[in-house]
């Protein structure tokens with residue numbers, strides 16, 4: 001289970017730069033670049049809602065990843081030791097990305 005850090009504080013699941021979900025889905029089936037990936041589990045934090053201070057977030061999550069061009073992707077599981085999800089101003093999943101994505105393709 002990779003370590004997961006996330007800078008997307010506009011996401012309802014974010015708790016002090018960690019993700020409160022035990023499992024997330026990363027999208028980007030044909031991604032050749034980090035910008036083409038996204039965290040499909042993103043959920044916009046509602047305007048005015050309190051930050052999830054009481055939410056206990058572990059620093060690891062199961063990652064189901066559709067970005068099969070990534071060199072860390074092994075049959076939709078992420079085999080990187082640690083990943084970083086970014087997109088500090090994201091309003092929707094498309095505004096996020098897995099910054100650890102590295103293309104394993106040579107074409």
Ligand code: SF4
Pocket residue numbers: 006007008011012013014015018019020021024039040041042043085096
């Ligand atoms: S954007 Fe994804 S990784 Fe980040 S807190 Fe939200 S669900 Fe978790």
Ligand code: SF4
Pocket residue numbers: 026037063065066067070071072073074077078079080083098099100101102
């Ligand atoms: S590092 Fe690669 S395999 Fe792991 S979540 Fe990011 S894009 Fe998917």
